[in-house]
Amino acid sequence: KSAKYDFNLVSNFHExxxxxxxxxxxxxxxxxxxxxxxxxxxxxxxxxxxxxxxxVYGYLGGYSWAILCAYICHRFLSPIKSLSSIEQFSIEEFFSLVQQFFSTFAHFNWSANALRLYPKSYKQNTLAGRSLAQSRGSVRIISPSTPFNNTGRSTINSTRDLISEGFERVVQLLTTINTITSEDKWNALKQILELPHEFPSEKVKSILQLTLSSDSTDALHTWIGWMQSRLAHFLNDCEEECHLSIQTQSSIEYRSKNTEAFYSIGFHVDPQSLNQHRYFSYWLKQFLDQFNLFPQRTESMKVSHKIICIHDWKLERMQPKPQRIKK
Incomplete structure (x- = not known):
């Protein structure tokens, strides 16, 4: 059975x-x-x-995910010699490739090793003096093109662990369901894509919620872009200077006809401890002060924050307020 038909049922593979x-x-x-x-x-x-x-949220971008997929294809995919062989590529073969992807990277030692996929012309001395660029970030996925930078340099230890846990969740899922027949494998692929987004996770005890607002949608998007451009430094400060474990939200929530936005960061300590953390208070102030430096800021562009417990954060989402939209 060709995988082409099944691919379209599982996701938009034709894009x-x-x-x-x-x-x-x-x-x-x-x-x-x-x-x-x-x-x-x-x-x-x-x-x-x-x-x-x-x-921007400390996870992997599209190019990093592409390198990981290229690595798996190179290791486990046989060379395709004709278009007809692509048409005959089965759902069983695709499932095997997906299974190899998650199994390989669930067991990869991300804290100690870098994943490399160099071009054939690569020479070891090409990387002389590049160790600093490669060492940035907790997940090291080296670009195969010059200057061979780490494409995962936005990651921190907390987000690296969350990515590893994500791989492991899929591996665990596949050990608990039948994957014998073609139908089983097709259903398994669907279940992988149906895994829930667990934010906040069970480890999170408090939430830092940022609220940004403006008088127009375009201005709000610009305001959010400024926040995102400053977020990486704050996340690094929370981990490196404050020694805090965190979980970042990977999307922005919009409300009030897209003129108000919310962004949340989860912490593994309770609100009282977070509020009393001297170094955290200092770096949070440094982060918030960055909003005053935005050169195009208008009077309608406002930002506020609060630190709340998980119960209150979830309770707010149960209240009959204007619908929030994630983007």
Whole structure:
């Protein structure tokens, strides 16, 4: 049975990959670009749905996920010699590729090793002096194109652990369900994409909620962009300077006809401890002061924050308020 029909049922596999110029450097490694596209679209959809996608929030961006998929295709996919062999690529073969993806990276030692996918022309001395660029970030996925930077440099230890846990959740899921027949495998792929986004996780005890508002949608988007551009430094400060474990929300919530937005960061300590944390208070103030430096800020652009417990955060979402939309 051809996988082409089943792919469209599971996700939008027919959509082309776009937006990353460096994708061309990966195609020489993937053995079959069409199958690589199917795998990447599946993995990208999963990462977005479970909240592990987005460099601005400390997770992996599209190019990093593409490198991971290229690595799996190169290792486990046989060379495709003709278009007919692509048409005959079965759901069983695709399921095996997906299974190898999650199993490989669930067992990868991200804290100690870097994942590399270099072009054939790569020479070891090419990386002389690049150790600093490669060491940034807790997940090290080295770009195969010059200057061979770490594409996962936005990650921190907390988000690295969440990504690893995401891989492990899929591996555990596949050990608890039948994957014998083609129908079983198709259902397993659907269940992977139906895994819930667990924010906040059970480890989170308090939430820092930011509220941004403006008098127009365009101004609010600009305001949010400024916040996102300053977020990485704050997340690093929370972990490196305050020694706090965190979980970042991977989306923005909109309300009041898209003129008000909310963004939340979860912490593994209770609100009282977080409020009394001297270093956290200092770095939070530094982060909030950055909003005053926005050169295009208008009087309608406002920002506020509060630290609340998980119970209150969830209770707010149960109240009959204007509908929130995640983007």
């Amino acid at each position: 082309p990959i776009a937006g990353v110029h460096e994708i061309e450097y990966l195609l020489v490694h993937v053995r079959s670009p069409p199958i690589f596209q199917y795998l990447l679209t599946f993995v990208r959809t999963w990462a977005q749905r479970v909240g592990l996608y987005g460099r």
